[in-house]
Amino acid sequence: MTSTRWIEYLCFLAIVVALALPVGLYLARVAQRRRTFLDPLLRPIESVLYRLLGVRPQEEMTAGVYIACFLLFGAGCAILLFLLLIFQRALSGGPADGYLTTSMTPDLAANTAVSFTTTTTWQAYAGENTLRYLTQVFGLVAQNFLAGAAGLAAGFAFIRGIARERSATIGNFWVDLIRSLLWVLLPLTLVGSLLLVWQGVPLNMAPYTFVHTIEGGTQIIAQGPVATLEFIKNLGTNGGGFFNANGAHPYANPTPFTNFLGMLAIAVLPASLMITFGYMTHRPRAGWTLLLVMIALFMVGLIVCDWAESQPPPQLAGLHIIGGNMEGKEVRFGVGESVLTAIVTSNTSTGSYNSMHDSFQPLGVLPPLVFMLLGEVVFGGLGAGVYSIVMAALVGVFLGGLMVGRTPEYLGKKIGSSETRWIALYALLTPMVVLVLTGIAVVASAGRAGLVTNTGPHGFTEILFAYASCMANNGQAMAGLNANSVFYNITTMIAMLAGRFGLAALALALAGRFAAQRRLPTTVGTLPSDTPTFGGLVFGTIVLVGALCFFPALALGPIVEFLRH
Amino acid sequence: MRDSSEPARRTVSSVFPEAPRAQLSAQLRPAILCTLVLTLLTGCVFPLLLFAIGRPLFPRQAGGSLLTRGEAVIGSELIGQQFFRPEYFQSRPSAAGNGYDGTSSGGTNLGPNNPKLRDGAADFPGIRQLAEDYRQRNGLASDALIPIDAVTRSGSGLDPDITPENAALQVPRVARARGMNEDEVWLLVATHTQEPQFGFLGNPRVSVLELNLALDGAP
Numbered sequence: 001m002t003s004t005r006w007i008e009y010l011c012f013l014a015i016v017v018a019l020a021l022p023v024g025l026y027l028a029r030v031a032q033r034r035r036t037f038l039d040p041l042l043r044p045i046e047s048v049l050y051r052l053l054g055v056r057p058q059e060e061m062t063a064g065v066y067i068a069c070f071l072l073f074g075a076g077c078a079i080l081l082f083l084l085l086i087f088q089r090a091l092s093g094g095p096a097d098g099y100l101t102t103s104m105t106p107d108l109a110a111n112t113a114v115s116f117t118t119t120t121t122w123q124a125y126a127g128e129n130t131l132r133y134l135t136q137v138f139g140l141v142a143q144n145f146l147a148g149a150a151g152l153a154a155g156f157a158f159i160r161g162i163a164r165e166r167s168a169t170i171g172n173f174w175v176d177l178i179r180s181l182l183w184v185l186l187p188l189t190l191v192g193s194l195l196l197v198w199q200g201v202p203l204n205m206a207p208y209t210f211v212h213t214i215e216g217g218t219q220i221i222a223q224g225p226v227a228t229l230e231f232i233k234n235l236g237t238n239g240g241g242f243f244n245a246n247g248a249h250p251y252a253n254p255t256p257f258t259n260f261l262g263m264l265a266i267a268v269l270p271a272s273l274m275i276t277f278g279y280m281t282h283r284p285r286a287g288w289t290l291l292l293v294m295i296a297l298f299m300v301g302l303i304v305c306d307w308a309e310s311q312p313p314p315q316l317a318g319l320h321i322i323g324g325n326m327e328g329k330e331v332r333f334g335v336g337e338s339v340l341t342a343i344v345t346s347n348t349s350t351g352s353y354n355s356m357h358d359s360f361q362p363l364g365v366l367p368p369l370v371f372m373l374l375g376e377v378v379f380g381g382l383g384a385g386v387y388s389i390v391m392a393a394l395v396g397v398f399l400g401g402l403m404v405g406r407t408p409e410y411l412g413k414k415i416g417s418s419e420t421r422w423i424a425l426y427a428l429l430t431p432m433v434v435l436v437l438t439g440i441a442v443v444a445s446a447g448r449a450g451l452v453t454n455t456g457p458h459g460f461t462e463i464l465f466a467y468a469s470c471m472a473n474n475g476q477a478m479a480g481l482n483a484n485s486v487f488y489n490i491t492t493m494i495a496m497l498a499g500r501f502g503l504a505a506l507a508l509a510l511a512g513r514f515a516a517q518r519r520l521p522t523t524v525g526t527l528p529s530d531t532p533t534f535g536g537l538v539f540g541t542i543v544l545v546g547a548l549c550f551f552p553a554l555a556l557g558p559i560v561e562f563l564r565h
Numbered sequence: 566m567r568d569s570s571e572p573a574r575r576t577v578s579s580v581f582p583e584a585p586r587a588q589l590s591a592q593l594r595p596a597i598l599c600t601l602v603l604t605l606l607t608g609c610v611f612p613l614l615l616f617a618i619g620r621p622l623f624p625r626q627a628g629g630s631l632l633t634r635g636e637a638v639i640g641s642e643l644i645g646q647q648f649f650r651p652e653y654f655q656s657r658p659s660a661a662g663n664g665y666d667g668t669s670s671g672g673t674n675l676g677p678n679n680p681k682l683r684d685g686a687a688d689f690p691g692i693r694q695l696a697e698d699y700r701q702r703n704g705l706a707s708d709a710l711i712p713i714d715a716v717t718r719s720g721s722g723l724d725p726d727i728t729p730e731n732a733a734l735q736v737p738r739v740a741r742a743r744g745m746n747e748d749e750v751w752l753l754v755a756t757h758t759q760e761p762q763f764g765f766l767g768n769p770r771v772s773v774l775e776l777n778l779a780l781d782g783a784p
Contacts, residue, residue: 256767
């Protein structure tokens, strides 16, 4: 059993690495507006869209204007989605009103609107008893595309900032957005969604099915245009599912193959962006180095989580039960695909879990939680992953520079005092937001009121997990926490906004500064950025800074739960 | 020092400073139009395209893989059902509504160290109770080993599958209740066991509803 799980894990990583080079080079062509094989079909659509939308594609933006466009677009999408959610009862079509038992309060609508426009897709509701089919398609499917494409655009702009020299600009947001949609997300999603339908994911607008079971009982089965959402939720690194159980639901994720495909959809683009990064900055080996750091971190998380979940649960000792922890897991995925999915989704700000993390062992839930707290440096969100890992590398460069007493530089860009300020702010934002909000929630009675399923250290972990997830724009939950309250809807919304727009603005502002610099020549005194030593430095920095920020909080949650039992 | 040695690699970006600069005040119009038009493109055009291609290609799957007997829908291939009678194989315990509620997917979300998970509560049988029930129903000794999927609730509450080990322990009971030869039941279990997909994805599994339908169809 162990060997079959590891065959699957290693196949997954092998495919991701094998695809990274071709896909990374393709993404670079998209970013640099060079010719691709899709041009005959897409160029005409692109130019029509530019004319229709009033976009002047030849114009370039400064970092400030780029950030403003990123914010404006996010705000526009959030407002549109908010209005749609508030007035969704007026939409025709299924499901019937009787099934919509969760009311769309203004705080839940605002939380959901922000959640889907920040790629978080934190869901404080259950899809099958809250939303109309048309809300899911016109609201959520659209936002899965748009927020994903906006993230990819920001990633492109960040790479340009490091690639350029003596440039006042870092690209055009609207061009990046539209090209990401047309050349990357839409075509891949069309193919991927059809594969999902082939495997059994429903694609209908039918009312919920009334079933006479073969024992003479009745069962009502939720239906819907599930396939429109289930592929782009992964490809756009969003993760919010059509149904409450998300990727565990047999309609959302009917076979091991759909699950594996979904994991590839999540990881391949962010991994490939490291190759895009290396290629566009003319330092391909630097891109591979960062990708290998990601894979090393990934393996550590996978080994810990796999070990914790494949043991027979110690809590059930003496009951004569055999097998790994299957509470909250599906038989078709078993421990293997559940663990792989937990690690992939927690790493990539996607959150399309296929097993209930609340029922994971303390050491099983630790890797997903840590990966979110580290700021999604492994693969990371679509586009956002590039600046997550590069920012971590910059902290490493800075620390390394302090140790050897040289002015730190990365890929020929000098890290002076003002650059250091942006980097430090970026590195501190996640711990500040997550720890402060967790502290408030633990102290406030409204926060503790959410602990309706579990208490003690496990309850604390649920709260920490919720804010880590929202700050990382991940969206997965330890779902025992009852998060549909005014308190959680507002506080998680703050974390989502900070995690999306706060971090992107800081990263792009830094990219603007780098673009304006000239590139320093490589000398014998330059710290090489493409050696195993540098990889080790980045790895060590991520682990060390993460531990310094979060060890006390983790000790109160999963670690004490593990030690106490 | 560094002014004297120009970097060997001049980047392509030296053309960009001459490109026209976008003004902030001119971005409001594209922001509003992009929000509306791109929402239409991805929220209307894309789904319509997918419906237009996907439904004719895969009509059964698009409709939810429903199984019918005569006029009536008797279930979906993909969604688990609850079985109580001894002549049917039984699905895993479920936390969806009152059990296999297709409108209320979800798991228990109980932490592994939550005493309720092992020992249960007033209206909630814990794993200890579920294991006792399982052994009693299938006539097993009180210390017989049972596979964990038989006594744990799935993430969706709609898990259609059980492990082959779980099915195996139910075979004698089902055969007895049906007055069938055990070997015939074994054969049906074997033919309804799905191996890992493409040889390496997932675990072997038995779809309970399909197996029970096959039992009903057996002579």
